[in-house]
Amino acid sequence: MSTATARPGSQDFERDVHSVARLIPSGRVTSYGAIAKYLGAAKSSRMVGWAMSRAFSSCAEESPVPAHRVVNRLGMLSGRMHFPTPTAMEEQLMAEGTEVLNGQVVDFDVRFWDPSTDL
DNA sequence: ATGATGACAAGTT
């Protein structure tokens, strides 16, 4: 409507990222690039991380986003510093059966969940 | 308005 409103895709993208993130099965993890690629923005993996940081301020209470299941392509908990506590991510992962050692996901390649493949 | 930064990734040197 009105003239130039329509918030540019930022919100749309964020919503898509959150949607996919919620689909990540418990005990599984995925990478920013995988989500980005699934959304057609393989080169915007950074935006995925940006969207995740928003996940905390999002309607997470109604639709919690398992941001702890999203790590970088190396399986490192790169975003743990953005969590309420620096260990929250690791704790959450461990609680779901995902082994985390030294801030890194064990058997990342095995626990890796690709929306384009498993979905 | 410009510049720098960022929960990344892939390609190049």
Place this chain on the structure above:
DNA sequence: TAACTTGCCATCA
């Protein structure tokens, strides 16, 4: 082999 450079798009100073 590791380190450097570029792409992407939004937010912050």
